Amino acid sequence: MKTLLFITALAAIVIAAGNSDINESGQIVISSQVEQDSFNQQAAIDAILESIKGREEEPAEEVFENIQLFGKMPAGRIVRVMEMGFSRSLGVNCTHCHNPNDWASEEKPTKQIARDMMNLVGSINNNLLKEIPNLESEQPAVNCTTCHRGQVVPATNME
Ligand code: HEC
Ligand code: HEC
Known part of the structure; x- marks a missing residue:
């Protein structure tokens, strides 16, 4: 339950940052965000x-x-x-x-x-x-x- 809350919170942050996408299966796609953050x-x-x-x-x-x-x-x-x-x-x-x-x-x-x-x-x-x-x-x-x-x-x- 805690993990789920954490993921939900993280999702909210990521979505708020406007740099993510949600695919057909409801997964949050943040790969481009990670790439951007690293370089x-x-x-x-x-x-x-x-x-x-x-x-x-x-x-x-x-x-x-x-x-x-x-x-x-x-x-x-x-x-x-x-x-x-x-x-x-x-x-x-x-x-x-x-x-x-x-x-x-x-x-x-x-x-x-x-x-x-x-x-x-x-x-x-x-x-x-x-x-x-x-x-x-x-x-x-x-x-x-x-x-x-x-x-x-x-x-x-x-x-
Ligand atoms: C006449 C064709 C040709 C031109 C023009 C050319 N290259 Fe290449 N380049 C190649 C070929 C062929 C390879 C080898 C690819 C392989 O490993 O099979 C290569 C490989 C490379 C690699 C290494 C690939 C790697 O593993 O990252 C770099 C870096 C590179 N080129 C940069 C440049 C840059 C910068 C320019 C312009 C100044 C340029 N090349 C112009 C044909 C060309
Ligand atoms: C395909 C390889 C390649 C890529 C990609 C590349 N560079 Fe370079 N960079 C070079 C080479 C080769 C030199 C040295 C040029 C020379 O010897 O005249 C250089 C030199 C430099 C220098 C001078 C460093 C110094 O103090 O001598 C800077 C700054 C630099 N690059 C920034 C960048 C930036 C910013 C990017 C991305 C936008 C970038 N480079 C992408 C090959 C690359």
């Missing part, structure tokens, strides 16, 4: 932007600790690239490549893979595509989305 991407982005306030236009390598590739890019734009270019194109959030308590850390191998993937994109765009005559576009290009399309492992055949 809130928008909050992380806001916190980083706040911490570099006034320095957004400075080269990233002077503002951040461990920039090997995007050194000359304005610091403010790095955050945008992380969000739109990297996270969204792979269908992941920041924690796929980062420990959000230590953005400069290299502890996740996916972070270096992302740099290597940047090089791959560079080779394709600057070398390989240029060698193909008679393409429609004047400056044909690929980016992360071209292959990943919201997935960590790009598809190799049609569904």
Whole structure:
């Protein structure tokens, strides 16, 4: 009985928070809430932007600790690239490549893979595509989305 009361109370709180759903069997679905609580991407982005306030236009390598590739890019734009270019194109959030308590850390191998993937994109765009005559576009290009399309492992055949 106590447990039931507890669950009911919890349900009330969760429903009050407006972040839950009740499915056909009457179960409360709070998975998205749990996910949000453990890592809130928008909050992380806001916190980083706040911490570099006034320095957004400075080269990233002077503002951040461990920039090997995007050194000359304005610091403010790095955050945008992380969000739109990297996270969204792979269908992941920041924690796929980062420990959000230590953005400069290299502890996740996916972070270096992302740099290597940047090089791959560079080779394709600057070398390989240029060698193909008679393409429609004047400056044909690929980016992360071209292959990943919201997935960590790009598809190799049609569904
Ligand atoms: C696919 C992997 C990947 C994802 C996803 C990703 N990042 Fe990154 N992030 C990198 C790489 C690679 C670097 C280093 C870039 C370089 O060396 O120029 C980096 C660097 C950074 C840095 C600079 C850290 C420092 O002090 O040197 C910050 C801050 C950062 N990312 C924030 C984010 C945020 C916020 C998100 C989510 C919105 C995110 N990243 C998502 C790969 C990723
Ligand atoms: C030409 C196609 C192609 C492009 C463009 C491309 N990737 Fe990949 N990527 C792959 C393939 C193939 C794999 C290997 C997937 C597997 O493990 O089978 C991969 C794997 C990865 C992984 C590791 C997957 C994991 O386990 O998390 C990361 C991270 C990644 N890519 C990031 C990027 C980023 C960031 C970009 C843009 C700078 C990018 N990729 C552009 C094809 C591509």
